[in-house]
Amino acid sequence: MHSITCDRNIKCMKGSLMKKFRFIAVAEGISFLVLLLIAMPLKYFAHYEHAVKYVGWAHGLLFVIFIVLLLQVWIKYSWSLGKAALAFLASLLPFGTFVLDKKLKDESSTHHVQG
Numbered sequence: 001m002h003s004i005t006c007d008r009n010i011k012c013m014k015g016s017l018m019k020k021f022r023f024i025a026v027a028e029g030i031s032f033l034v035l036l037l038i039a040m041p042l043k044y045f046a047h048y049e050h051a052v053k054y055v056g057w058a059h060g061l062l063f064v065i066f067i068v069l070l071l072q073v074w075i076k077y078s079w080s081l082g083k084a085a086l087a088f089l090a091s092l093l094p095f096g097t098f099v100l101d102k103k104l105k106d107e108s109s110t111h112h113v114q115g
Contacts (some may be wrong), residue, residue, distance in 0.1 A: 017069070017072060017073060018073060018077075018104065018108065020069060020111045021066075021069040021070065021072075021104075022101050022104055022105070024062060024066050024069055025066060025087075025090075025091070025097040025100055025101055025104075026097060026098065026101050027064055028059070028062040028065075028066045028091060028097055029053050029091075029094075029095065029096065029097030029098050031055065031058055031059035031062050031090075032059055032094060032097075033094060033095075034055055034059075035052070035055045035056055035057075035059050036094060038051065038055070039051035039052045039054075039056065040052060059069055063091065066091055066097075067088075067091075069072040070084065070088060070091075071089055073087075074087075086100075087100055108109050
């Protein structure tokens with residue numbers, strides 16, 4: 001019988017990194033949609049430029065965090081260049097990070113069943 005503790009188990013630490021990555025990916029996707037569907041129309045139709053300023057700043061910060069975590073996940077999980085590139089591409093497309101999150105969740109479920 002094995003006892004799993006996060007401070008001694010590498011898989012647990014990797015899972016923690018993946019959870020952070022997935023969380024930030026979804027947050028980045030939401031901020032992108034808010035920027036495109038709410039802030040930009042407010043700027044161009046209601047002449048309210050502060051919406052883009054603040055939402056854009058938040059989205060930019062989330063994007064940078066996404067990229068940093070993507071690099072960490074790429075290294076820790078030994079992702080191929082293609083898989084990392086697709087994850088990056090997902091961050092540039094509306095709804096892309098939601099598709100990425102579902103794929104990563106499905107992969108995680110498959111590994112837990114097999115492992």
